[in-house]
Amino acid sequence: xxxxxxxxxxxxxxxxxxxxxxxxxLSIISLVLCGLMLYLGNTIYTVxxxxxxxxxxxxxxxSFAIETIRLPRxxxxxxxxxxxxxxxxxxxxMLRNPLANPNVxxxxxxSSVAAVFCIVILHSNEFVxxxxxxxAGLATVTVLYxxxxxxxxxxxxxxxxxxxxDAMLGSVIAYLLRISSEYDISKxxxxxxGSLNGAQMEELPPLIIxxxxxxxxxILLGKHLSMLELGEQAATSLGVHTDKTRxxxxxxxxCMIAVATATTGPIAFVAFLAxxxxxxxxxxxxxxxxxxxxxxxxxxxxxDLIGQFAFETKFxxxxxxxxxxxPYLIYLLIRMNRKGDF
Amino acid sequence: MSKSxxxxxxxxxxxxxxxxxxVLILCLLALGLCVLASLAFGSRIIGFxxxxxxxxxxxxxxxxxxxxxxxxxxxxFSLLCGGALGIAGALMQAVTRNPIADPSILGVNTGASLxxxxxxxxxxxxxxxxxxLMACIGAAITAVFVLGVGSLGRGGPTxxxxxxxxxxxxxxxxSLVSAIMIPRSNVLDQVRRWQVGSVGGSSWSDIAxxxxxxxxxILIAFLxxxxxxxxxxxxxxxxxxxxxxxxxxxIASFAAVVLCGTITALAGPIGFVGLLATHLIRLMIGPDQRxxxxxxxxxxxxxxxxxxxxxxxLGRPGELEVAVVTAFVGAPILILLAMKSKVRxx
Numbered sequence: 008x009x010x011x012x013x014x015x016x017x018x019x020x021x022x023x024x025x026x027x028x029x030x031x032x033l034s035i036i037s038l039v040l041c042g043l044m045l046y047l048g049n050t051i052y053t054v055x056x057x058x059x060x061x062x063x064x065x066x067x068x069x070s071f072a073i074e075t076i077r078l079p080r081x082x083x084x085x086x087x088x089x090x091x092x093x094x095x096x097x098x099x100x101m102l103r104n105p106l107a108n109p110n111v112x113x114x115x116x117x118s119s120v121a122a123v124f125c126i127v128i129l130h131s132n133e134f135v136x137x138x139x140x141x142x143a144g145l146a147t148v149t150v151l152y153x154x155x156x157x158x159x160x161x162x163x164x165x166x167x168x169x170x171x172x173d174a175m176l177g178s179v180i181a182y183l184l185r186i187s188s189e190y191d192i193s194k195x196x197x198x199x200x201g202s203l204n205g206a207q208m209e210e211l212p213p214l215i216i217x218x219x220x221x222x223x224x225x226i227l228l229g230k231h232l233s234m235l236e237l238g239e240q241a242a243t244s245l246g247v248h249t250d251k252t253r254x255x256x257x258x259x260x261x262c263m264i265a266v267a268t269a270t271t272g273p274i275a276f277v278a279f280l281a282x283x284x285x286x287x288x289x290x291x292x293x294x295x296x297x298x299x300x301x302x303x304x305x306x307x308x309x310x311d312l313i314g315q316f317a318f319e320t321k322f323x324x325x326x327x328x329x330x331x332x333x334p335y336l337i338y339l340l341i342r343m344n345r346k347g348d349f
Numbered sequence: 350m351s352k353s354x355x356x357x358x359x360x361x362x363x364x365x366x367x368x369x370x371x372v373l374i375l376c377l378l379a380l381g382l383c384v385l386a387s388l389a390f391g392s393r394i395i396g397f398x399x400x401x402x403x404x405x406x407x408x409x410x411x412x413x414x415x416x417x418x419x420x421x422x423x424x425x426f427s428l429l430c431g432g433a434l435g436i437a438g439a440l441m442q443a444v445t446r447n448p449i450a451d452p453s454i455l456g457v458n459t460g461a462s463l464x465x466x467x468x469x470x471x472x473x474x475x476x477x478x479x480x481x482l483m484a485c486i487g488a489a490i491t492a493v494f495v496l497g498v499g500s501l502g503r504g505g506p507t508x509x510x511x512x513x514x515x516x517x518x519x520x521x522x523x524s525l526v527s528a529i530m531i532p533r534s535n536v537l538d539q540v541r542r543w544q545v546g547s548v549g550g551s552s553w554s555d556i557a558x559x560x561x562x563x564x565x566x567i568l569i570a571f572l573x574x575x576x577x578x579x580x581x582x583x584x585x586x587x588x589x590x591x592x593x594x595x596x597x598x599x600i601a602s603f604a605a606v607v608l609c610g611t612i613t614a615l616a617g618p619i620g621f622v623g624l625l626a627t628h629l630i631r632l633m634i635g636p637d638q639r640x641x642x643x644x645x646x647x648x649x650x651x652x653x654x655x656x657x658x659x660x661x662x663l664g665r666p667g668e669l670e671v672a673v674v675t676a677f678v679g680a681p682i683l684i685l686l687a688m689k690s691k692v693r694x695x
Contacts, residue, residue: 106513154688163509167449167687170516174621174680181545181673185664200527275524320532326524333521337498340514344501 092303117147200325276332435649438623453620460491621679
């Protein structure tokens with residue numbers, strides 16, 4: 008008897024240690040990448056100079072490069088990556104399938120349509136863009152839900168409908184970009200596959216505030232989330248208000264996705280990749296929300312660094328995440344099909 | 350070849366579908382209207398009277414007649430492309446026995462695009478024939494890959510598995526297309542067509558180049574139609590009826606790939622036309638391939654031409670690429686199919 012308890016307890020301790028270790032390592036990598044985002048560029052400034060600029064000193068040249076170009080870019084990547092990664096892992100856990108992520112289901116495209124409309128056609132301010140993209144994201148989820156409830160819930164149906172919605176919303180984005188007066192292919196890329204180019208300090212507050220506010224709520228619900236993963240009935244019998252938890256989680260994550268999309272565009276595959284990678288790293292028993300968010304940060308920042316510096320031409324971050332992410336998606340599909348998940 | 354495949358004796362004696370004549374007449378009427386609309390609408394709208402003047406009074410020499418001549422090329426091109434996409438959709442659905450199969454959903458068009466763009470960037474290809482060859486190779490490889498991934502595991506190629514495999518492959522390939530195109534931004538406008546399909550900028554020589562390819566593929570499609578009917582009953586039944594299913598699948602897929610490849614080589618990836626066309630027709634005249642395939646061609650031509658007209662009206666003074674419009678009008682069919690289907694069949 009005692010040995011059984013001991014085995015269980017030691018297993019728990021092991022998993023806890025692993026969770027803490029992985030989260031710490033991911034945080035450190037994220038911080039290093041943030042540093043690199045500030046450090047690398049056309050001109051390389053010393054670490055001391057960077058620190059002095061960040062603490063508010065004015066240094067000729069360095070201040071401009073860091074404060075108006077590298078810092079906003081880094082912050083946009085950091086917070087958007089976290090938002091996409093966290094939202095992706097939450098969706099994955101909630102729907103118990105890595106393919107059911109906000110990108111595939113068309114939720115990012117919904118927010119994107121609203122953001123493009125506000126930015127390109129109405130030239131609205133950040134606040135309006137923020138509200139509009141959140142509303143559009145939630146509206147997309149509602150439509151998706153209404154279309155996919157039939158006599159019984161089927162994940163396959165949900166995903167097919169999501170893919171259809173995504174295609175339709177994608178053509179609305181293309182249309183809006185086309186009729187905008189200042190059609191510009193490099194700007195268009197932001198809305199096609201996501202880009203950190205042209206991130207500006209003024210655009211960032213809604214994103215940062217939303218991420219800071221929503222993350223604790225989602226972490227608190229995280230405990231319920233891992234029970235949801237056991238299935239509806241099991242979760243209910245463990246005392247989870249499944250409906251309330253789910254609605255709260257959807258609200259929180261969609262807000263995060265919407266603002267992130269409004270700031271950087273729908274960065275391809277980040278929401279999708281973060282969940283599976285995080286759950287692989289952390290193992291079972293712990294919520295993948297925070298590690299997922301950190302994986303998102305790492306993916307976005309690392310891809311942006313690759314896109315900026317690895318080739319002669321600068322590539323927007325979404326193209327790099329797309330190329331890195333797609334083979335993994337295909338690998339995952341092959342594995343899932345073999346296992347017979349669908 | 351046709352002897353081993355076809356079931357010319359009509360084993361199940363199916364007559365002409367019920368509303369076939371009416372549907373045919375309606376489609377032809379719609380097609381006529383489409384052609385007129387396609388000639389009349391654009392950044393400059395030409396009135397009906399002027400249009401008739403130019404069409405039936407060849408001596409009329411005005412600015413309008415030049416505009417119409419240009420739109421004529423475009424109209425013929427979009428009719429042919431639409432027809433080809435309609436047939437390709439019908440063939441793919443029959444081969445995979447899957448209502449959701451469509452060249453774009455399976456990623457085949459994106460594969461063709463990638464090979465054309467790659468060919469331009471790395472092998473300096475430049476003639477229409479080279480585009481077509483590369484596009485067909487790309488389409489074939491992608492089709493094999495997607496069908497392979499989608500058929501793994503229990504239940505063979507179910508709609509959901511195929512769609513996911515297609516969507517994933519398509520996303521991967523279009524990232525590669527972007528990666529190839531961005532460093533060559535000086536030629537971006539010329540090659541942009543292979544990112545978002547468009548029927549603008551077509552020429553009579555394009556039409557002349559791809560017509561033989563289309564002709565061969567269409568011929569194959571018509572010859573295999575009776576055997577595809579048998580395939581719809583299931584592989585075992587089809588074999589029992591004397592159809593060599595493997596050979597049939599290979600030949601029909603070949604035709605579909607050639608159709609998608611040639612169209613994508615010249616117009617770029619255009620999606621959802623096949624899906625929309627075949628399902629509209631199936632709804633009206635039922636699943637008999639011998640009627641479904643030619644009628645899907647007709648419906649595909651209508652869908653693509655209407656979409657092109659819509660794109661020209663919405664995008665004025667420029668134009669909205671036809672692929673953008675077809676995605677918007679075609680994707681609801683995917684949603685409807687998903688809503689209607691039973692859980693088990695997904």
